[in-house]
Amino acid sequence: MHYAGNVAPGHNVTALGQGGANTGYRVREDGTLRPAANFNAENDAKILRKAMKGFGTDEKAIIDILAYRTNSQRQDIKKMFKTCFGKDLIQELKSELGGKFEDVIIGLMMTPEEFDAYELKRAMRGIGTDEDAMIEILCSRSNAQIQRINEAYQRMYRQKLEKDIISDTSGHFKRLMVSMANGGRMENQAVDMNKANSDAQALYQAGEKRWGTDESQFNIIMASQSYEQLRAVFDAYSRISGRDIEKVIKSEMSGNLEIGMLAIIKCVRNKPGYFAEKLYRSMKGAGTDDRTLIRVMVTRAEVDMVQIKQEFQKMYGQSLEQFVRDDISGDYRRVILGMIGAGY
Template structure:
């Protein structure tokens, strides 16, 4: 369930575009007005605002925001105003082609999305950045991690709840024989099963593995694999089970200890606000015995804090 708060009576997109333009004029940007408008409009409404701004002022609102805002607030807002698929493609491009690559971010986006989302995202990536996503993955990754990502992008998995119990048992047995039962690990079996099976099937495989071998499949993955390959497998497994629980953990890790991973905090906030942020907040509270909004408030500041809290919302 989304956490986005939209006014019951919406201002026409043209009026929003005019108000944003006024916020940019003069000495400094009226960031409060920018946040009050854009953080309370859904994806379709934001697209209309961008269209109206271009029609009235012959300028791209995205690029105007890039010149008017700064820091983490700018980074978050520029992702937020994109359509969801374009946003995912942009996160992937930044993760793979910046001066410092962020393979965890790229892996998270790929392994937490549905097959239909991935198909559209690949097309958008090609259209926006002039190259195939698979090419950039091949250039930036290696080994079993690379094989997993390419397989996960290439296979059209079933998205329904249907599960074949006999196939589930076979997969649980094959994963055991490919991992814990033998010396060394047959990574090919893990890649094939994790990339070809639906989320519903993988949840059933994890349950069958626990029943058959008195050990969780997640622990088996942790003991048999390493690095970004392990991270990808765990992301698939955890998102198949409960995506909200997975993202609550990402947010907690982004804010715990010294310093804050603003990239991870921004990524989850802007990509999940219109999807399942209310569920993420509930999972965060259950797991960490605290409020996600209060954690964000304590770890961020200024316009960035205001913007994130406008998206996530205070707990009721």
């Protein structure tokens, strides 16, 4: 593996807040996108201005800056750009770029919660709903992230996220999405084996043991318990039933509710594996699911892309980098490869 630009092995930062000094960024080693050394927001702003000034656009210069900065650094560049030139960087980029390349760059320029809110709104806008995008975001984020997504959604669209979910979805799937958007999952609770056994028994009685399925019982447990507690529930379920919880969900449920429940199970067991599968599915076969590919790349590059790449290799016997190279092209490919530490 080789690193391009300012990406180098070492520490990286993963988003807990919007960016900048007081918003709860913490150092982690799990992202491929790491802070640029000797970062200078003013210099970067000047380079971007030059790249977009006059006839034609220097896409390479834009990629070399924005694909190799953390979200926190990009927010500083955005602020400095407006300070220096009296222009909004996102609007300037939108007027200069196009296609999937533009979609990636604009996604990178939003804060994590703004991008999630934007993707949720897009998923529910117009005719038809992108339930997969809703499930991916709402079933994989922490309570704190969900809280910030709700705030960003309200600020950006003058509407409560929950209200849009209720008007756009139905049935048991609607209940699951409302539960997820509430951000009330118990976190950091000590594992209670007695409760795990009784919850596993309740799931058994609500599913396999009866005619029909009591979906609300599944919702109660899957939406409220911590990841650690759910692992204990799943283990207890296997002991009681002799079957894996994932197989049970597949046989007891269907449609978007099934996909949502399975997403929770996958995130509980192996979140990087869940996202590796999302990336694989977005690129395999004819055509590319660009929205999913872009969303996962933008939201995970600073968080756990190192593990996602490892899981991808393990699960599919091919590197994520090679998959990307074979599937997309041009500036779109260059920016994605930069973000995952592959260079171009």
